[in-house]
Amino acid sequence: MATVALGSKAGKWIMVSSIMASAMAFIDSTALNVVLPSLQKSLNASGTDLFWILNAYLLMLAALILIGGSLGDRLGRKKVFMAGIFIFILGSAACGFAPSVTLLVVFRMLQGIGGALMIPGSLSLISSSINPKERGKAIGTWSAFTTVVTMGGPILGGAFGDAGLWRYIFFINIPIGVAALFILAREVKEIKDEDGVQGLDFAGAIAIALGLAALTFGFLRIPAVGLNNWQVYSSLGGGLFLLLVFLIIEKKSKYPMMPLQLFSNLTFSGANLLTFFLYAGLGAGMLFLGLNMVQVQGYSQLQSGLTFLPFTVLMITLARFAGAQADKHGPRLLLICGPAIAGAGLLILSFVKQTAGPADYWTTFFPGILVFGLGMSLTVAPLTTAVMGSVSDHFSGTASGVNNALTRIASVFANAILGALAVLFFSGALQGELKNIKLDSKQKQVIEKQSINLGNAKVPEGFEGKDKAVIEKAYKESFISAFGKIMQISAFSGFLGALMAVFFIKNSAVKKGKE
Incomplete structure (x- = not known):
């Protein structure tokens, strides 16, 4: 060449x-x-x-x-x-x-x-x-x-x-x-x-695409539904299975x-x-x-x-x-x-x-x-x-x-x-931060729901003044x-x-x- x-x-x-x-x-x-x-x-x-x-x-x-x-x-x-x-x-x-x-x-x-x-x-x-x-x-x-x-x-x-x-x-x-x-x-x-x-190798492409998508979906569902959930198990299990299928396809494909x-x-x-x-x-x-x-x-x-x-x-x-x-x-x-x-x-x-x-x-x-x-x-x-x-x-x-x-x-x-x-x-760090703040369990749950937004977590409505500042600090520290x-x-x-x-x-x- x-x-x-x-x-x-x-x-x-x-x-x-x-x-x-x-x-x-x-x-x-x-x-x-x-x-x-x-x-x-x-x-x-x-x-x-x-x-x-x-x-x-x-x-x-x-x-x-x-x-x-x-x-x-x-x-x-x-x-x-x-x-x-x-x-x-x-x-x-x-x-x-x-x-x-x-x-x-x-x-x-x-x-x-x-x-x-x-x-x-x-x-x-x-x-x-x-x-x-x-x-x-x-x-x-x-x-x-x-x-x-x-x-x-x-x-x-x-x-x-x-x-x-x-x-x-x-x-x-x-x-x-x-x-x-x-x-x-x-x-x-x-x-x-x-x-x-x-x-x-279209079969291989489909297998790896679906496998990666399933694995990604499974991991991204963990924060919303928890690790012990059928959606997570089925997605991660299905993704691993499809990646194994991909390897088998690659081994046998012309x-x-x-x-x-x-x-x-x-x-x-x-x-x-x-x-x-x-x-x-x-x-x-x-x-x-x-x-x-x-x-x-x-x-x-x-x-x-x-x-x-x-x-x-x-x-x-x-x-x-x-x-x-x-x-x-x-x-x-x-x-x-x-x-x-x-x-x-x-x-x-x-x-x-x-x-x-x-x-x-x-x-x-x-x-x-x-x-x-x-x-x-x-x-x-x-x-x-x-x-x-x-x-x-x-x-x-x-x-x-x-x-x-x-x-x-x-x-x-x-x-x-x-x-x-x-x-x-x-979420774990935030729970630790909230232990030092005088709030009832319902208020803490509302605050913890913002965990999914990570650094963009916003103080829920209803908290003002000193409480708002303390919660904002807890979000940052977490x-x-x-x-x-x-x-x-x-x-x-x-x-x-x-x-x-x-x-x-x-x-x-x-x-x-x-x-």
Whole structure:
């Protein structure tokens, strides 16, 4: 398969179009996290509604991204990539006009379908087009630029959120997507796996989509109905059964969306396990950090977005360097140190209590964000290099799809499981706070019902003056308590990712500048 130099005209256009399309998807998720408080207030959404708005997109992405990667390998990477961008643009426009939570969830699913075709296409296009000797550098460049734009999402989201324009988070995708389509149509040649065979694993896609949906529904129902409820048991049990069915389908399918033989390579398996644990911690950590800053610590949404600037600066400085070092020396050491450092950053953040707001940022949130950003900067490019370099070019689209799917599945599970745990932690802490307040049992029940709204919990009507202030303080203390526990679990997830690199990643299994 003919490849081009990274610095050539063709190489530059491939990089520009891939970065633009990927950034469009990634900025959407990070910016949305920051505007969730505005969205929650505007659409009168509960805490559980917020997790569904996040997970509707992630569910479709996780379920279909593997098929998206396979389609690109078989039908043409440019063609499928462009189709994904077009669908994502349509979904974004629809989300921007959504008048209710229900419709926003539906349109987020449409975005997810577009993303499933688009996201694996970007890395697959790079891996199959750029000269192998420069592939790590290209992936590092892609990682750096997409992460910079991604981390710019909170700043953009904060500005829109404070101005009451949270819907523009979706509208901003339209010009970016149109520009990417124009570049692809004019400047990028079609790339297709000529040895690929036709056939798509629709049964596998249906099984994993339903399985993930059932698991997510089960976890999100726990705060509302409790753990000991038939809805929870049946949903979680059904979800696990469907995921088992998915594995059986993949083993027997002639055209599996997730070829299980890829996992016989321990480096590929280890890199994907690392991805799962690290991005589970990342997803939950960033979500609750944003909610804490805006809803409890008194940051504006723009100020909350600006707090991620150290992360962005580190990515600009280190991601490309880390990718080049992974090319030269192998990714193993970076994939041990990076996730461990990221986990340490999340652990530091877990100890932040009530602050005086943005004035205290440098001595409270900044150290943890700095350490976390350093860890992620050392990890992102080498991790992608390990995944793509541990398989043959024939499976580049599928490998990218598997790794991206695990990233989204990790986020789905983190949002669903830790979202449910956060409500339980909040409720438990609130009960402890209310023991010290002179209220009757009925009043306490009314106050506790707000637990499902987490940081957006409002003092019920009928409480005024001193009582109202005490209850507001109890809500804040309860959220901070829940936040600390969630961040500690997220940190542990990062440490698990580092252990996966220790046990499974081998430099000898990753291609170094060869076809």
